[in-house]
Structures are given as structure tokens and as C-alpha cells.
Amino acid sequence: MQATRFVETNDGRVGLDQFASRPHDALAAALQQELDAVNTLINEKMSSRHAPRIPEVTAHLVGAGGKRLRPMLTLAAAKLCGYAGGYHIHLAATVEFIHTATLLHDDVVDESKQRRGRPTANLLWDNQSSVLVGDYLFARAFQLMVEPGNLRVLDILAGASSTIAEGEVLQLTVAQDIKTSEETYLQVIRGKTAALFSAATQSGAVLAEAPEEHVEALFTYGDALGVAFQMADDLLDYGGDSAQTGKNVGDDFRERKLTLPVIRAIAAADDTERAFWERTIGRGKQAEGDLEQALALMDKHGTLESTRKTAHDWSQKARDALTVLPESDLRTILSDLAAYVVSRLT
Amino acid sequence: MQATRFVETNDGRVGLDQFASRPHDALAAALQQELDAVNTLINEKMSSRHAPRIPEVTAHLVGAGGKRLRPMLTLAAAKLCGYAGGYHIHLAATVEFIHTATLLHDDVVDESKQRRGRPTANLLWDNQSSVLVGDYLFARAFQLMVEPGNLRVLDILAGASSTIAEGEVLQLTVAQDIKTSEETYLQVIRGKTAALFSAATQSGAVLAEAPEEHVEALFTYGDALGVAFQMADDLLDYGGDSAQTGKNVGDDFRERKLTLPVIRAIAAADDTERAFWERTIGRGKQAEGDLEQALALMDKHGTLESTRKTAHDWSQKARDALTVLPESDLRTILSDLAAYVVSRLT
Numbered sequence: 001m002q003a004t005r006f007v008e009t010n011d012g013r014v015g016l017d018q019f020a021s022r023p024h025d026a027l028a029a030a031l032q033q034e035l036d037a038v039n040t041l042i043n044e045k046m047s048s049r050h051a052p053r054i055p056e057v058t059a060h061l062v063g064a065g066g067k068r069l070r071p072m073l074t075l076a077a078a079k080l081c082g083y084a085g086g087y088h089i090h091l092a093a094t095v096e097f098i099h100t101a102t103l104l105h106d107d108v109v110d111e112s113k114q115r116r117g118r119p120t121a122n123l124l125w126d127n128q129s130s131v132l133v134g135d136y137l138f139a140r141a142f143q144l145m146v147e148p149g150n151l152r153v154l155d156i157l158a159g160a161s162s163t164i165a166e167g168e169v170l171q172l173t174v175a176q177d178i179k180t181s182e183e184t185y186l187q188v189i190r191g192k193t194a195a196l197f198s199a200a201t202q203s204g205a206v207l208a209e210a211p212e213e214h215v216e217a218l219f220t221y222g223d224a225l226g227v228a229f230q231m232a233d234d235l236l237d238y239g240g241d242s243a244q245t246g247k248n249v250g251d252d253f254r255e256r257k258l259t260l261p262v263i264r265a266i267a268a269a270d271d272t273e274r275a276f277w278e279r280t281i282g283r284g285k286q287a288e289g290d291l292e293q294a295l296a297l298m299d300k301h302g303t304l305e306s307t308r309k310t311a312h313d314w315s316q317k318a319r320d321a322l323t324v325l326p327e328s329d330l331r332t333i334l335s336d337l338a339a340y341v342v343s344r345l346t
Numbered sequence: 347m348q349a350t351r352f353v354e355t356n357d358g359r360v361g362l363d364q365f366a367s368r369p370h371d372a373l374a375a376a377l378q379q380e381l382d383a384v385n386t387l388i389n390e391k392m393s394s395r396h397a398p399r400i401p402e403v404t405a406h407l408v409g410a411g412g413k414r415l416r417p418m419l420t421l422a423a424a425k426l427c428g429y430a431g432g433y434h435i436h437l438a439a440t441v442e443f444i445h446t447a448t449l450l451h452d453d454v455v456d457e458s459k460q461r462r463g464r465p466t467a468n469l470l471w472d473n474q475s476s477v478l479v480g481d482y483l484f485a486r487a488f489q490l491m492v493e494p495g496n497l498r499v500l501d502i503l504a505g506a507s508s509t510i511a512e513g514e515v516l517q518l519t520v521a522q523d524i525k526t527s528e529e530t531y532l533q534v535i536r537g538k539t540a541a542l543f544s545a546a547t548q549s550g551a552v553l554a555e556a557p558e559e560h561v562e563a564l565f566t567y568g569d570a571l572g573v574a575f576q577m578a579d580d581l582l583d584y585g586g587d588s589a590q591t592g593k594n595v596g597d598d599f600r601e602r603k604l605t606l607p608v609i610r611a612i613a614a615a616d617d618t619e620r621a622f623w624e625r626t627i628g629r630g631k632q633a634e635g636d637l638e639q640a641l642a643l644m645d646k647h648g649t650l651e652s653t654r655k656t657a658h659d660w661s662q663k664a665r666d667a668l669t670v671l672p673e674s675d676l677r678t679i680l681s682d683l684a685a686y687v688v689s690r691l692t
Binding site: 048049050051052053054102105108109127128129131132133135136138139140142143146149151154155158159161162164165166167168169170172173184187 | 394395396397398399400448451454455473474475477478479481482484485486488489492495497500501504505507508510511512513514515516518519530533
């Protein structure tokens, strides 16, 4: 029997891990030694001489169920580009620290109560600790990334951090606004998911001093993987098997989130339908049967199907990007990973 | 008639500016041109292509009443060390962004309602915006500091950022604990105030490629200035003229803060006095007349006087540190500034 694994997105939802099967495990196996070194470094750097609350809160999040997908992307990118030094470990730990810091802050922003199947830090301690420990981890991430001494890597990761924060602010300000465009949606999910994926892969390639063509390919791979991943996640909210996804169908609808299938259904809506979306999402006046009606409208306009197609296109884009890199087992695993992300969207 | 000016410490209190008179104004006059360039850069970098909420929140805080003390310290340090390039502007803006980010987060953590005499961002918008815009500014700070391409500068500022967060977490966890030691108090105020002061001055010197002796001197100056500044602030809470300080005597006592005069009074307490502190600070059971009793105990053990003496010692330490640097008007102003910080503690 396979152990249950959890993955989280930045909006605090917990689901059965999309990556629990082969590609993610294959990646972990291929990078086992480096991954051990990353975990050791994380444990070392999350300590604090003066404030024991910091490692307590961090360990709660970092120790539990984190699958290290982002650091693995950094390690894989560096290795794919033939990196022979030791600083990809620092970079991978940096990426995980940035990720952990954003999770801590997101749980405060969203007032989340659960993450990775456990109570959130803001619930177990308080919002103050989550905000400040997040700040600490963010600062530690920057300290760590200074060590390799590569200014372009610093620029990439600092840029990603600002894109992440910008995406979160954008999500906050467009929440429940039924005029949200596809472009805005893409900007939000880039901030929420894809920016750190692409920074993880691109910075690994830059560290390895790969040719510009390979750096660009790995950026594109990370970006497209992140977009496909988040789109699939948003789509499964309306169609996934809750036993498999660990989520309830319609959570996003109840939380009035403007995800792609809804944005497209609103774009295609007639006046009556528009009034429905304005009432349920815009004003949050939801009644029995509204979720079924929302699903029927998405079905009528084919937006679940078209979103599935778009997610597959992004997955394909990620796989295509890899083809400029030399063939290797690692490249195959990364390609499989991109395929796997959308494989449940039948 | 002189305009009223405000200054804030990281714990969100607003008072009449200790620096409103000569040394701060002299510094601003000596650095006018650079300061204008810093303000222009700040306005440019706080913009966001996608999320207008970001410049709105930032402008509310950065635009209003900020006296740019920290960026001025960076500019002054670089100039004192003969820096002839243009990157001290970036560094100064970086320091102000880090400061602004910590203010936004501190106001969330402390649930503050006022800063610089105006409603806080968390009150005008919400906690979410303050957390996320703070994150954005922090990331922008790192992007900005990558530009000069000086890895040691990056290391100093990343290190200061982690000390700031660590100090804040420490303050949170020792709050209302009457066993708090002087050492812990020093650690807390280093995080809260002195770490960014010393990083501001030290990084300016490093950017200028000053000899190590000068770098160290400017670090010590910033550190000691910050410690003296915060100690004076904590002391004035128990003895300042509220018409002059804009604060009410005893705010820290009512908020059960372990500042130096209290820590020393507790260290000297007999059993009865200890029970008093345990009740009023430890358990927060305060009644009419308790503030007067606290003041009487601090007076009995001479802790207001000894704290005043310690603050003066730190101020002197700051001034002494400067003596290794070549004499100049700027050096004199910095020395005056250190003297001014404690000049109200008669």
C-alpha cells in the first residue's frame, strides 16, 4: 500500500500529491545524495542562536510532508547542465526557504487552518510568529544565495521573489472581481506557482554556466510546468475525484475564486448567466444548487474542456523546451514530470 | 515656528522627532542632492506593473513623514569614505525599503493603529496588504542591492535582515517575561533598531572600498548609535515630557514591555517588589497607582539614572568610533547626531 502524500499550493489547499507516483519519485531517487545535503543545510540554516521559536515554526512546516519539488528542480537543472561544483545545494535550500516563507505568509493572508494535513503555524502559534518567521526565512534565503557568489543567480531569485509578492497582491485585489481577465489570471498563477518553478530551474542552469540557449530552455520549462501545474489544480477543483484529490468539488466556487474555467464561462455568458456569476461570485450570494448551475454553465460553454486543453498545451510547451538539452535520464524524468502534472485531466 | 515632525520606532510608537533639530537637518542639507536621487529611485522602484495596490500602500508609508535617517547614514558613510560612484543611491534606497517592509509587518504584528501620526496601512487597507506589500518591498530591496554588484554589501544587508527578523521573534517570545536579561534586551533592540543602522553605515563603507579599519569603525558607529537611540527612546517612556515626546509616560509599562530600566529594577528587587513586577508585568494585572509604584521602585534602585548613563556610554562609543576616520564636516555632523540622541536625557 502506498503511503498517502500531500502537496500544497500557495492558496493553502491540501490535496493528494499529483506527483506521488513515478516521475517525482524517480527524480528524488536520481537526486538522493544531493537532496540529503539540501536537507542537512536546511536544518542547519533554520536554526537561530537567539530565538528558538524560529526553528520550531520552521520545522513544523519544512519537516512535515514537504516533497522538495522546487529544490529538486534546481538540482536537476544544475546537473542537466553539467554543474560539477557544490553550490547547487545552497541554491536548492534557498528556493525551499523562499517557498516556506511564502507558505507561512499565505496562511496568514488566507487565514488558513490546515496545510499538508496538519494545523497551520498561524493556528498552532499565532499570526505574529508566522509573519516574522517567514521574514526570517526570507532573509536567510538571501544570505544563503549570496554564498555561491553569482550575481545573476541573485538577480533571478530576487526577481522571482518580487513576482511572487506582486502576484499575491494582485490576487488579493482582483479577488471576486468577475471582470478578471485571462491575462490577469496568468499573472496571478505565475506569481503563485510558476515564478519560483522557473527561477529554480533557470538559476540552476545559470549556476552551471550553461549556454544561454539552455538557460532559456530551463526557464521556459519551469515556467510552463508551473502554469500547467496550477491550471490542473484549478481545474480539478471542479472535476476531480475528491477521494483522489483530497479536495471537495467546488471549494474555489464557494471561495469565489476567479479561475480559468470560470473566467472563460463568464466571457461567454449571456445576460442571465452574467447575472448568475455576478450574484454567486461577485456578491457571494450562493444558494443550494448554485454549484450545479455553475458546472452546467461551464459545461455548456465547454470551458472545463478548453481549460484542460490549455493545461495540456502548457505541459507540452514545458516538454518541448527540454529538447534543446542533451538527452539524459534526468531530462526524461523532467519531461515525464510535465506530462504527469496534467495526466489526471482525462 | 518649526513644523512638527514625527519619528517612529519599530514598535509602532509615534513621537516628536528626536532628530528634528540641528544634526539631522545638517545631515539632510549636506546630502540634499543624493537624497533627491534616493527619493526618485524609491518612487520608481515601488511601482508595480500589475498590482496598483503596491505603490498605494508604499506611498502611504514612504511618502509621509519619513525622515530617511537610515538612507542618510548609508550616503554619509559612503561619502565619508570617499566613494565617487553612483551606487550609494541604490544602497540607500535598499535600506529604506527594508525599513519600510519591517514597519508594515511590525504594524501587523503589533496590531498598531497609528504611525507617523496617521492611520496604519493595516487599518486603511488590511493585514493581507501589509504582509504582502512588505514582502514585495523586501524583494525589491534585494533586487536593488544586487545592482551595485558587490557581494559583501549583499551579505551585510541580508545578514541585517535576518537579525531584524530574529530580534522581532525574540521580542515576541520574551514579551512579558520578567526573567528577561539585559543581554536579551540588547539582542532585541539590536534587531529592532541597531542592525539596520549598522548595516546602513557599514555597507556604505564597504561600497566605497574603505580600509577595513574604517569599515569596522562605521559598523560600530551605526550599532552604537542604534542602541543609544533605542535605549533613549525606552527611557523617555518613563521620564519624558509628553508634550515634547508625543508619548504618554508609562505606555511601555501598560504594554508590559521589558525595557532596560524595568529589567534592572527587577534584578535589584526584593521579594515584595518581585511580586509587584510579576503581577503587573508578568500577569498584566495592573491597578490605579501601579505606574507610580513602578516609577518609585526604579527611582529607589536608581535604574532610570543607570539606564541614562548606559545610553550615554553607547552614544560616546559611537562618537569615539568615528575618530579613526579623517576629519570632515560630515564626520562632525555624525558625531553631533550621536550626541543629540541622548541629549534630552538630562
